[in-house]
Amino acid sequence: MHIRLENLSFAYKSLGSPSTPVLRNINLEITAGELVGIAGPSGSGKSTLMQHFTGLLKPDAGRVLIDGRDLWAPRISFSEIRRRIGLVFQFPETQLFEETVFDDVAFGLRNLQLSADDLSKRVQEALRRVGLDFDSFRGRSPIYLSEGEKRRAALAGVLVMNPETLVLDEPTAGLDRHGVLAVSQILRDYHAAGKTVAIISHQLDLIFSLVERVVLMKDGAIHFDDSARELLRQPHLLEAAGLALPRVFVILQQLQQHGVDDVKLSAMLKRFIKA
Numbered sequence: 001m002h003i004r005l006e007n008l009s010f011a012y013k014s015l016g017s018p019s020t021p022v023l024r025n026i027n028l029e030i031t032a033g034e035l036v037g038i039a040g041p042s043g044s045g046k047s048t049l050m051q052h053f054t055g056l057l058k059p060d061a062g063r064v065l066i067d068g069r070d071l072w073a074p075r076i077s078f079s080e081i082r083r084r085i086g087l088v089f090q091f092p093e094t095q096l097f098e099e100t101v102f103d104d105v106a107f108g109l110r111n112l113q114l115s116a117d118d119l120s121k122r123v124q125e126a127l128r129r130v131g132l133d134f135d136s137f138r139g140r141s142p143i144y145l146s147e148g149e150k151r152r153a154a155l156a157g158v159l160v161m162n163p164e165t166l167v168l169d170e171p172t173a174g175l176d177r178h179g180v181l182a183v184s185q186i187l188r189d190y191h192a193a194g195k196t197v198a199i200i201s202h203q204l205d206l207i208f209s210l211v212e213r214v215v216l217m218k219d220g221a222i223h224f225d226d227s228a229r230e231l232l233r234q235p236h237l238l239e240a241a242g243l244a245l246p247r248v249f250v251i252l253q254q255l256q257q258h259g260v261d262d263v264k265l266s267a268m269l270k271r272f273i274k275a
Contacts, residue, residue, distance in 0.1 A: 001067060001084055001164040001196060003030040003053060008062035010048060022048045024220045026062070030165070030198055035191045037207035037228070038200045040217035041242045046200045047090070047169050049217070054082045086163030090170040093150030096142035096157075101132070104142055105156045126160035127153075130186050148179035155186060165196040172206055184210060204238070204246040216241060 008026040011019040023045045030036055040046050051057040052064050055071050055078050064071040066081060089095070098104040105123045114122070124134040130152035137145075142153060151171075158166065171187070172180040187210060191197045201207055207214060207228070214231050216224035218241040224231055231237065232249055239245075 001032055002065075003085075003165065004028070004065040004068075005049075005052065006063045006065065008052065008059045008064065010052070010057060010059050022220050023052075023059075026220075026222060028215065028222065028225070030196060032164070032196055033191075033194060034213065035187075035197045035211050036199070036213045036215060037211035038198060038215045038217065039202060039204060039207050039241075039243065041202055044217040044241070045220040046202075046217055050087060050167055050169055050198075050200055053165075053167060054078065054085050054087060056087075083161055084163055085165045085167060086158040086161060088155060088158050088166065088168040088171060090173055092154035092158075093142070093147070096150060096154055099141060100138065101127075101140050101142055101145070101153050102138040104153060105160050107157060108161050122160050123156075126156040129159050129189065130156045131182060132156065148175055148182060151175060151179060151183060152186070155183070159190065163195070165198070166190060167198045167200070169200045170203070171199060171201070172203065180206065202243060204243055205248070208232070208246045208248070218242075 005026050005028040008023055008028075009021070010023040011021045013019045026045075026049065028049075038046050038049065048057065052059060055064070055076075058072060066085075069076065071081065096104050098107060102123055105126055106119055109119050109122055123138070127134050127137060132149065132152055137149075137153070142150060145153060155171075166187075168187070172183050175183065184206065187197055187199065199207060199210060211228055213226065214224065214228050215222055216231065216237060223241065224234070224237050232246075235245055235249070
């Protein structure tokens with residue numbers, strides 16, 4: 001799947017108040033098989049941008065193209081687009097509402113007229129992908145899961161639809177280190193299976209440990225779009241956006257100040273980022 005945004009602008013409107021520009025002349029492409037991070041501080045427009053990918057929001061100007069077709073052209077099937085692009089919003093576990101984990105994960109499948117056996121197999125595979133044992137979790141109430149288990153069950157509810165592209169908003173927010181590592185591995189595995197993954201976050205340690213390309217947003221505009229390695233060569237851009245440098249980069253700076261040579265530093269950096 002190829003997603004292209006052309007000169008996209010958007011503002012929220014409210015009665016009696018002037019509109020508030022949120023996105024300004026955005027040009028962005030996400031191609032099939034990419035693993036891309038969209039970084040920026042709170043209020044930079046990241047989450048609003050995400051909602052344009054599947055038509056949850058309509059741009060005031062510009063276009064959203066999915067495989068070359070205008071998302072807002074006549075006879076576009078939004079339901080089809082939303083099956084192909086899976087959106088995972090911040091704290092997706094708040095959207096768990098069924099009585100059992102099985103029913104929550106199966107919810108989106110029930111409109112596909114699958115046999116009971118096929119539906120069960122799809123749910124079992126989705127739970128396997130997120131590291132939850134089918135027999136142990138299928139009958140449990142989501143209410144009694146740990147926060148990390150809730151996050152993984154919610155992810156399974158999106159992965160069960162097998163979307164070509166997965167877009168996640170702050171996927172590790174509120175998780176402890178174990179939860180962060182678990183979710184990170186899920187995303188690596190999904191990308192390794194040939195899928196496209198876009199991670200929206202202000203947590204640069206997560207972004208730089210996973211992605212090949214970083215899009216940096218500030219004040220509703222894109223200020224950088226290149227490799228993670230190139231962005232680390234321009235730390236002033238992160239500082240100007242109000243983002244803390246990744247911890248590994250700070251450590252490498254300290255090692256450099258203590259005389260560690262550039263060859264060793266480069267090898268360390270290469271182990272941390274993919275680009």
